[in-house]
Amino acid sequence: MSLKSFSIRLASMIVTLFGVAVVVFVVIRVAPGDPIAMMLPPGASEADIERLRGLYGLDKTVVEQFFIWLGGVVQGDFGTSISLRQDVLTIVLGRLPATLELATMALVIACALGLLLAVLGTRRRGRRAEAAVDLWNGMTLSIPDFLWGLIFILLFAVAIPLFPVSGRINPQLNPDYVTNFLLLESILRFDFAVTGNLLRHMALPALALALPLSAVIAQVLKQSLKEVMGLDYVMLARAKGFSEFAVIWREALRNAILPTLTLAGVQFTFLIGGTVIVEKLFSYEGLGNLAIDAVINRDLPLIQGIVLVFAVLFILINLAVDLLYATLNPRLRNG
């Protein structure tokens, strides 16, 4: 990426973030629900309402509030959460690793499953196996992730209690880690008791998130493979006597996977957004669960902080996908 295109990209990111900041700031103030009214007990007078409003800085105009908040954000101060009474950025960054680990695990499962299904469908095209793959894809796609979550809870946590229903880690374990990337850190520390426990807690929510995405990946990849399989170089590989599996795996997949990669990148951002309901269902202590509580409590600074961090994340992921795509695609790499 040249300096000029990098500068353009950076400027575009700043404009996007400013736009997100304005929209979220205005929307949550226009939306019904006053945080002060939410915390008022019976007996509070108009004077009590005004006192609390002033205490939380909500007595100023929306424009004044916005610029005070923006001035803080520029200096890394996202404000103080009304409900949690802690620094917003600290809270959000503390939760982000849990969501990133969950979403990454879901993406890995989705990619592996999608790849498997696509290769199987292509290898057995025109046969019952392909029909079964299509049927499975249709089914996994039509059932939303939270419903998969409920099904998995009933099957693998209640009927056959193999996995825990809720949480990120067994409360009995007390890993004294430096970061909140518990899975990554436990692997690096060879602390497999913690790794195993984290994976057991992560398995059902990650699978619930992964299934619909795996169907999308499988469909797109299968279609790409179908197109590539008719190209000359694939025919040549066949003529050389390569097995059908080797043709798909070694020759066709390399070219067919590029559109899927872009898709997976875009879907990863949706996956992070999708963790909101699944995290709530599994009481998983990530950013999504936090977001729901923030909305319920009308915790304006926290909502703003979460949305802004989500926005930064989405922009960075898209940037990473673009860079990766440019690296892998020879036409873009040489262009």
Place this chain on the structure above:
Amino acid sequence: MTLTRRALLGYGATGLGLSVAGLPIRASAQVQDLTIAYNVNLPSWDPTVGPSAVNPTIQGIYQSVFDQYIGQKPDLSLTEGLLTDWGWTDDYSQVKLTVREGVKWHDGTEFTPEDVVWSLERAGNPETGNPIQFIWSTIGNFRIDGNVVTADVKQFDPTLIKWMGFLTGYVLPKHYMEEVGPEGFEAAPIGTGPYMVERFERNAFVRLKANPDYWGGAPEFETVTIKFVTDASSRVAEVESGASHVTLEIPYEEYDRLKQKPGLEGVTTPVSDIAMIFINDVEPMLDENVRRAMHHAIDKQLIVDRLLSGYGVPIDTLQTPQYVAYDPSIQVDYDPELAKELLAKSGYGPDNPVRFTIQTTRGFKPKDYEMIQAIVGLWRRVGIEAEIEVYEIAKHFELRAADQLAPAAFYNWGNAIGDPSTSTGHAMFGPTPHSVWDGQELIDMIGPLWGEPDEQKRIEGWKAVDRKIAEDGLVIPLIQYVQPIIHSAEIEVTPHVSGALHPHRMTRA
């Protein structure tokens, strides 16, 4: 022996596999570590500040770690807390509080009357953001003599003592708060309560350890894990799978199913939380016939039986049977014929219905929307055509504070001190931001009761207000909610009318 990279990876993978495939954690036969699947998160450890301070459900967790000035028995009656005696002077100019001796904070420091004074002063300071500051600020100029604290009464409020056992009525450690500050306190809170905080993961769980020096006697369970499981279906799965021993606030259908299962038992109790319909004094609610017809047309028992599986207590005033001002003689019977007659007097009927909007939440309380649907159906039979508007609870608060609710609006009202001032009083006294009925007649009746020192006269006064409200149809009380608790058969659970679930009230069966 040489450890190759391949072998290391192999051992690692084997170890990981065994860890993942390890036996699931199940509740043991003899319960050692009590696990509770709680229905709310704990946003903050300071029980006197912020939105969580006024959330009645969270109080069960707070009361595990902190003690209140005055305790509250499961039936809402007051009992000794960190105060062993309390009362007003004869002329109500002072309040005298006797502080318990021999109590220690969780860090081993001695609890003193200075802690009580500091906590009361902090609660009354408008800059701390205590939402009940308007109550705590009615006393001041504290003096300590031995273990007796005396305060001057700036403005007499007969409910002050009851608030000492309710929202924000907690004693916090002066020395520790001054030493570690609010953030330090959030990270490692200490109190004088039956349990000490061992580990807290926000939005995930809190692990509590029994306080062996608790003045009320050490609790039965040495360790308690409270998991925050806000989704009802997940709570059901938690207790059904054996991962948690106790849970609460699950759908009644699930409660009925689970309590039939071997190893599980259930307990229900009516709690201090009621469903009601606010009536705003705008058209067509200015017509008394319409208001009274609305009330008489509702078959509350039918709603309880059909929608709430029988779990609910029909009520006709804003007092439940556990409240001090409950008067069973005040009744508004289900009488659809009377409702039709009343409507006919105002020119309405099934062919010419009175029309208005009713607002309701959906899913905020058990079967809230369904209840309103049923009520609208019953109203239609007598000549009332109500259009349902669904809103979020936050919107309700905002509209109510601005006196802009629809002519009728569903709400649930909690009152865990059981005093009529915090039910009928704040819900129906026009000048407060909580009431939407602004009739002067009611204002004149309620006004003198706020500072009435004669308790019997005060309670009788509130009963008269409730009778007036029922006769004029100024609000429609519907039902008192019943709290379902499912627990392992190896545990005894004592429910609390406030709705708080207390680990220290649980014992082995």
